[in-house]
Amino acid sequence: MKGKNIICISQTTWEGEFTKSTVQLLSILAENNNVFFVEYPFTLKDVVMSVLGKQRAQVSRMLGFKSRIKKIETPNGATVNHVVMPPVLPVDFLKNETLFKSFFSVNSFIYKNQLRKIIKKFNLENPIVITAYNPMYGLPMIGQLKELLNVYYCYDGMDTQRHRSRIFNIEKQFCEKVDGIITTSDYLNSEKKKLNKQTYVVKNGVDFNLFVPHAKKTITSGSSQKKVGYIGTLDFRFDIDIMEYAVKELPHIIFEFTGYLLNQNIKERLSKYENVSFFGSVKPNEVPELLSNYDLGIIPYKMDEVNKNIYPLKINEYLAVGVPVVMTAFADLTDFKAMAKSAHTKTLFKEFIESELKNDTDSLIQERIAFAKQNSWEGRAKEFESILENFVSKKQKL
Structure with a gap:
């Protein structure tokens, strides 16, 4: 796919403290296409909090004192046009639906008006609009941007933390109206296909x-103390009970947790142990070297309805440096059946950690690295492009 105008309505920022699939894919698509990445709009409250030094938002760009678009x-080596939107009204806290819809219509107008200005200024004819996990703003934009295609990129299940329970109905409507949906897991695919047959x-x-230069060549000497690591956001998905059991039962193993701490209970309960x-x-570019210092990587997520949707980025990252992986059975990740251990109980989780550390070999390290190589972002981007081209072809035949 070449020479297309792509506008991404995102739920996140471009830069940040963790790797984002949207950023990875768009970086590759930008090699041959004109890509505009639109950050999730901050509110007027965020502006005030940033001025007071309690948040970090690009206030000067949001308010138009500096250009809202930068390359x-x-x-x-590709170039992406990075877009910061004007601040919008804080409305998610409103419980009354009539009030919410009234105020959110103002936000939609601000968002639409800004996008139309960009489309006009840069002559973005027939844009492909990719809404990345942001149905809240994706839904009111359908048919408003003279787009060639409107695609929903869904990489997680919806939750009520930001937009309350109203988000479920909004996402349902959005799924039914878009030209197609691209998900990141088989479970998400099966769910979205019920709403839109064009789901892949x-x-x-x-x-x-980035990771392979830091890949292990051999296992750590058996006499040294083993180190188990987790890198990622420490939030409500994290299963503290299972993790605490393993930490308590394996006092001879070091456990390290690196990432943005959103759930303080995790640290409060685990930091009392000397091996934590x-x-x-x-x-993101510091992650490979850090991972290479581990003897094993863990993904201790809760086994619940929300986490069923996940295809974790970190599993391929662990494997790319050659370390074994032990996770809870939070999702159906059959692709990794031969490469990672999946535990349904806290006892199995602990036992898998022990056995994987004890039985690791140099040949297994090389097998993991070879497996991860097959899952490169370059390969994923080709799949993504192929699906987009298929959507375009079907749309043009209508």
Whole structure:
């Protein structure tokens, strides 16, 4: 796919403290296409909090004192147009639906008006609009941007933390109206296909070229103390009970947790153990070297309805540096059946950690690295492009 105008209505920022599938895919699509990445709009409250130093938002760009659009060079040498929207009204707290819809219509107008200005200024004819996990703003934009195609990129299940329970109905409407949906897991695909037959899967990948220079060559000496690590957001998805059991039962093993701490209970319950350490977030390009210091990587997520949707980015990242992976059975990740251990109980989780550390070999390290290479973002981007081309072809035949 070449020469297309792509506008991404995102739920996140471009930069941040963790790897984002949207950023990885768009960086590659930008090699041959004109990509505009639109950050999730901050509110007037965020502006005030940033001025007071309690948040970090690009206030000068949001208010128009500096250009709302700037070019960002990606690691692969492509260029993405990075867009910051004007601040909108804080409305998510409103319980009354009539009031919410009234005030949110103002936000939609601000958002639509800004996008139309960009489309006009840069002559973005027939844009392909990709809404990345943001049906709240994606829904009111359908048919408003003279788009060639409107695609929903869904990489997680909806929750009520930000938009309350109203988000479920909004996402349902959005799924039914878009030209197609691309999900990141088989479970998400099966759910969205009930709402839109044009639903396909492109699973998460790994920046293999970034990770492989730090890949292990051999297992750590058996006499040294083993180190188990987790890198990622520490939030409500994290299963504290299972993790605490393993930490308590394996006092001879070091456990390190690195990432943005959103659930303070995790640190409060685990930091009392001498074999546990917590570290703040690191930049995505710092992750490979950190992972290479581990003897095993863990993904201790709760086994609940929300986590069923997940295809975790970190699983391929762990494998890319050659470390074994032990996770809870939070999702149906059959692709990794031969590469990672999946535990349904706290006892199994603990036992898998022990056995994987004890039985690791140099040949298994190489098998993991080879497996991760097959899941590179370059390969995923080709799959993504192919599906977009298929959507375009079907749309043009109508």
